[in-house]
Amino acid sequence: MSDILFYAFAAITVFSAFMVVCSRNPVNAALFMIAAFVGAAALFALLEAFFLAAVQVLVYAGAVIVLFLFIIMLLDVERTRALRPGLVSLAASAAALGLLVVGVLWLFAWEGAGPLVDARGSDAPAALARNFGYELFTRYLLPVQVTGFLLLVAMIGVIHISKRPARDTAAEPKGEEANP
């Protein structure tokens, strides 16, 4: 039963992720992205990492994609000219993707990812909120700090880019400042 569910959800996730890249209509792409995120959350739930599954849906499927859709609809991307990447950027992305695939294959096939740990059960790191928080703020404190710093950098960048000369902002009505 669990195996069948795994293959079903894995197929949904991979297919949706593929369609995100291939869709010409950005709204379709965003909706396939929701499907991919929910599929990944279902896979987490199958691994009994319920906390991770709920957070995945809450943050990515629930909040991030709403912002994506919001921007897509406001900018009316659909009617703008289809993006045609140049030869250089095409070659660069192909090379980057190739390197990534080679790297992952090397990691798993030759280097080995270490012995497999059974990460299920109630004291697994991702099962309960308490375990999750404890691991996050003891063992993985440095990655958390680094991620937080990266987000701070991104936020300052966004503020800098969106900042306009003073006379423009004065004429602008104060609208939404939606940016979690």
Added chain:
Amino acid sequence: MDPGQLIIFLLKAVAVVLAVMTLAGYTVLAERKVAGWIQGRTGPNRTALPILGAIPVVGTFLRRLGVFQPLADVGKFLFKEEPFPGHVNKLYYLLAPALAFIPAMTTVTVLPFGQHDGAPLVLANLDIGILFILAVSSLGVYGIILGGWASNSKYPFLGGVRSSAQMISYELALGLSILPVFLWTGGTLNLHAVVQEQTHVWFLFVQPLSALIFLVALFAETNRMPFDMPEAETELVAGYNTEYGAFGFGLFFLAEYTHIIIGSGVFTVLFLGGWNLWLPFPEGIFGAVLSVLVFLAKVLCLVFFFIWVRWTLPRFRYDQIMNLGWRILLPLALANLIFYAIAIAVIDRVL
């Protein structure tokens, strides 16, 4: 899981879903009746069933009360011709009402609504109950946003965009406001544990500010009156569901009222002590029925509060809503969280 167990489980699920849908239908009636009462009208009082309505005194009384009105409404939604505008995005136009309705009904599964000899009456007693509710109900916005966009018409579109901005803004305050409750219960996210914690004192009295922020954010998330920007009639015709008729409109409508009932249920569980009434319940089936009735009574009081506010307060302006969400509620929720985190740490240390 053996087939017998599965069938029992399915029957339970169908019973709960039917109960919530019936409640939603009668909440619509309550809305119309209370609106009439507040505005000095009578509300629906004409619909009568052939045989029941003919009973001399009782039939007339029920007819005046409008008890048969929801049946007529449902019949109309089901059998009316489905208008299908030619300028819409067909797939998303059809998908949107279902996307609005399914998350609303899914959250019912983890909401405990009573007890039976100490065990909770709930479809799925998840450890992360509240996170599940927040996660699934955050998906409900896609129905509104897609319905507005797929209608390919400016008023629904504006309604959908407004709704998405509003929901993002208040979701943060909503999530932050209930964290102190779970700090208080010792870090468990299980809703039954929260109810058990409130056997003696309701969290409404322990954490009034959390309750207030949660309630305000709940009004915004359910798009109820002071916050009903997505369908401000004077500005947007009927908002995101302007282009919908018959069954599609019915689903949107039902989803909206299901949200109100579930929201009231969550508020009852978190702040009004669930089914607790300061008295221990008797053992067995009688105690179970009694606890469900107490829970329902609290939920219905809150639903009445929702309706009362809608027909009493005027609507906010859009920039006022955004200001309230980002400049007042969010900082207040953060301060509230920090205050209770420190307070709980101090209490733990002292006791």
